[in-house]
Amino acid sequence: MHGDMRSFIIHMSSSTARRPNADKLCADLPNAELFEAVNGRDPEQIAGVQLHPGNLHRPQYPFPLRPAEIGVFESHRRIWRKLVDDEIDLAIITEDDLRIDPARMAKVLDMLAPIATPDHYIRIPVKQREVPTQTLAEGDGLRLILPKVIGLQCVCQMVGRRAAERLLAATDQIDRPVDTFMQMHWLTDQPIHALLGSGNQEVAGEIGGSTIQTKPPLSDKLTREFKRAAYRARLHLHPQRPPASSG
Numbered sequence: 001m002h003g004d005m006r007s008f009i010i011h012m013s014s015s016t017a018r019r020p021n022a023d024k025l026c027a028d029l030p031n032a033e034l035f036e037a038v039n040g041r042d043p044e045q046i047a048g049v050q051l052h053p054g055n056l057h058r059p060q061y062p063f064p065l066r067p068a069e070i071g072v073f074e075s076h077r078r079i080w081r082k083l084v085d086d087e088i089d090l091a092i093i094t095e096d097d098l099r100i101d102p103a104r105m106a107k108v109l110d111m112l113a114p115i116a117t118p119d120h121y122i123r124i125p126v127k128q129r130e131v132p133t134q135t136l137a138e139g140d141g142l143r144l145i146l147p148k149v150i151g152l153q154c155v156c157q158m159v160g161r162r163a164a165e166r167l168l169a170a171t172d173q174i175d176r177p178v179d180t181f182m183q184m185h186w187l188t189d190q191p192i193h194a195l196l197g198s199g200n201q202e203v204a205g206e207i208g209g210s211t212i213q214t215k216p217p218l219s220d221k222l223t224r225e226f227k228r229a230a231y232r233a234r235l236h237l238h239p240q241r242p243p244a245s246s247g
Contacts, residue, residue, distance in 0.1 A: 007032035017208030022096040040071030056175035059234035062227040080164035101199035118160035134242040
């Protein structure tokens with residue numbers, strides 16, 4: 001049924017607290033395997049990465065890239081490359097702090113099976129905030145949409161081989177986190193869909209905390225929020241639009 005579907009769970013083997021959750025995802029997702037995460041704090045592992053301080057693309061990204069964000073971006077790029085090199089048409093790519101509802105995920109795969117192609121990148125997000133510019137399928141409490149503005153986080157997604165190829169070509173240099181970059185569909189020529197209602201959750205807090213967040217002082221936090229809001233406002237000037245119907 002989902003025999004051709006592969007699944008890759010990004011996991012750093014040194015994160016032992018996350019291992020049981022990663023193993024559970026391996027058991028619950030189709031043809032799943034752990035994929036060693038890139039450690040952004042190890043200069044050797046990110047030696048080939050061309051970094052820029054948020055000014056490679058517009059809108060400019062107002063924050064410096066953290067080592068963990070570089071590692072996450074490179075981990076996704078390595079899986080994209082694997083899809084291309086090994087000619088894997090479709091794969092589910094998750095991070096190791098995902099919790100799925102196996103029964104709902106089975107329905108997700110059933111809904112996507114006749115729709116997803118190697119050209120698709122479909123987010124299966126934990127936050128259900130995206131607003132559709134187009135609804136492609138719905139039923140069973142699930143909705144596949146083309147969101148007006150693409151949401152953040154890359155906790156779970158279904159990625160096609162040709163989508164991976166386009167994203168690889170667009171990311172030989174990086175200047176912002178992978179989820180923020182994915183919002184820039186006008187640069188990548190890669191539409192991003194979202195499947196809402198999957199029951200997916202993020203459980204970083206329960207399995208040893210996030211690998212990225214640290215608690216900044218309040219003044220820094222307010223400055224960040226202000227910069228983030230300004231960035232988001234500029235992003236909203238580039239909504240995704242439904243493809244023009246042929247004929």
